[in-house]
Amino acid sequence: MKIYENLIIGGGASGLYLASLLNAKTTLILEKNAKCGLKILASGGGRCNVTNQNISPKNYLANENFIYNVLLKFNYKKTLEIFKNLNFSLEKKTQFYCKSGSKDVLNTLLNAIKCEILTNHEVTHVSKNLKNNTFEITSTKEKFYCKNLIIATGGISYKKLGATGLGYEIAKNFNLEIITPCPALVGFSVQKDEFWFKNLSGVSLDSIISVNDRFFKDKVLFTHKGISGPAVLNASLFWKKGKISINFAPKINIKNLKNSKKQVSTLMQLPKNFTKEFLHSQNLSDKPYDNFSTDEKAKFNKIFNYEFAPAGNFGFEKAEITKGGISTDELSENFESKKVSNLYFIGEVLDVNGMLGGYNLHFAFASANIASQKINLNL
Ligand SMILES: Cc1cc2nc3c(=O)[nH]c(=O)nc-3n(C[C@H](O)[C@H](O)[C@H](O)COP(=O)(O)OP(=O)(O)OC[C@H]3O[C@@H](n4cnc5c(N)ncnc54)[C@H](O)[C@@H]3O)c2cc1C
Known part of the structure; x- marks a missing residue:
């Protein structure tokens, strides 16, 4: 039985960036879609508004202390650093859009990843074996085992881009608090x-x-x-x-x-x-x-x-994000579950909800970056 050191569920903005930062020899990404990053491609009307020069807790509906600490550790310059080889235009004075389009944002993330990615693998169930401290991950195709499990499954809006409620189900199974998900950034x-x-x-x-x-x-x-x-x-x-x-x-x-x-x-x-x-x-x-x-x-x-x-x-099908999600009270400051060790949640699956203007992608990258520091220490 192969035990991966790290397994990331979800090959979107947060999961892909996280994978590029992990030092482990064996990291695996499981992605439901045939391709990773479909939401990145759709973001900003195909031009990806990756971050915002004017970023503060006021731009989020979230636990104020939690988001304050995240933004203190990871400011907009750090997001721009990820994409330093791309050109951005500044719109509405503060929003950074990729001049050459979302495709280049996605390719930058994919090119930085050296680990294994399995697409067309929808995860359906997760459990933890307390005897050997490993997670068992069941996908539509096979079972996987890992030491650190990272949930980067995003919200449930825009189902056609791959959204599932798996992140919430995992949280529920581990008795973590979930703030009722509902559509936001919507008409x-x-x-x-x-x-x-x-x-x-x-x-x-x-x-x-x-x-x-x-x-x-x-x-x-x-x-x-x-x-x-x-x-x-x-x-x-x-x-x-x-x-x-x-x-x-x-x-x-x-x-x-x-x-x-x-x-x-x-x-x-x-x-x-x-x-x-x-x-x-x-x-x-x-x-x-x-x-x-x-x-x-x-x-x-x-x-x-x-x-x-x-x-x-207008409902989840038209909503740019899902408001609510897993309560950040359940997490340590490095995004690890307080109740279940080696279980991490990053990105939109959490109850951290940004306004329009690049705040949601920024949080996806920030959460991945901060979590990576703890996961790398765990090896
Ligand atoms: C139309 C649109 C435009 C947007 N524009 C912007 C913008 O310009 N700027 C901005 O900041 N934000 C924007 N957003 C929001 C932003 O795209 C998201 O907040 C961000 O992508 C969330 O990243 P994530 O990694 O948490 O989740 P996602 O990027 O959604 O990635 C989650 C991944 O997990 C996979 N997955 C889900 N369930 C499973 C499962 N059971 N098994 C395996 N894989 C699974 C999904 O297929 C997906 O690839 C936009 C959103 C939409 C819908």
């Missing part, structure tokens, strides 16, 4: 009162969304199902059922609407179809602002603070 579906959004499918506006005392200033995109776009995706990370509010016209000062004979749709300098649909939804006609009655003005002013409760979100 909102709407209730009846907001069905007018659907008539604007394809229109986008610079807006400010406020949700649970957080503000997101960016584009809101109307779709045939509800709303999406970067401001909405970020808001979805912090939304827990209930109302959100959108300022659809943050650049407009209400003073500039007064004392004018022009219709509001002209003065608002927003896409005209948006202002018209908005007015229609409030039973208002398009006229000069001063011609609105007091009641009508109150209705119109909702354009600056439109409160509503989304019906839900």
Whole structure:
């Protein structure tokens, strides 16, 4: 019976980078898909936003101390160091996108790996033999044994890219706490009162969304199902059922609407179809602002603070990440389970959830790097 020193389940961002850092003679990656790194290829619209110059615990929904310590040990420069042979463009002043595309990000990781990778091997079960302190890993094809087991199976969004709930099942079998996984970085579906959004499918506006005392200033995109776009995706990370509010016209000062004979749709300098649909939804006609009655003005002013409760979100199939996952309270600072020695969890399978902007890939790399230091000591 061959016992691998290290076995990594999942050949995505965290698993591949980890493999490149491990010193053991025998490390094995088991990957469900025919190819590793499908989510890396899809990331950043095929251009992979690998990290962010402006990174802090505020960019994550996670245990603040835990993520603070991770970012202290692994800053954005360390992610750029992994890809030092690639060129990046800085977008929105802080986000690093690979100029030559995600394929080169994936190839950089693959080229740095010397260990064995078995693709088309979906792991279905894991157990630990307490007598000889080894893990038994059952895949759809055969059984494997190892000393250190690393779970890098990611979240459960985008099933078509390989996601399975195996990481959570393993945690459950070892009695580790799991924060209920749900879709995040995803659009909102709407209730009846907001069905007018659907008539604007394809229109986008610079807006400010406020949700649970957080503000997101960016584009809101109307779709045939509800709303999406970067401001909405970020808001979805912090939304827990209930109302959100959108300022659809943050650049407009209400003073500039007064004392004018022009219709509001002209003065608002927003896409005209948006202002018209908005007015229609409030039973208002398009006229000069001063011609609105007091009641009508109150209705119109909702354009600056439109409160509503989304019906839900577009679901795991459209969600860029899975919010929730294995609680970081279960882990030591080097990502090893406190309850089960030699068992590690890294990447998106954990309850560390980044906003849009390269924060999730950064965490995948950071967690792998920090875990590797302990795993290498364990040999
Ligand atoms: C469309 C899209 C765009 C994104 N863009 C960005 C971006 O630009 N910047 C950013 O920071 N983040 C982005 N993300 C999020 C980011 O890609 C993920 O957070 C990151 O890839 C997570 O890395 P991971 O290693 O934890 O998991 P993954 O990369 O998901 O890897 C997990 C691997 O485990 C394998 N696996 C799962 N179950 C099993 C099993 N039972 N047996 C064997 N193998 C298994 C999977 O096939 C997969 O290859 C994006 C996500 C999506 C969906």
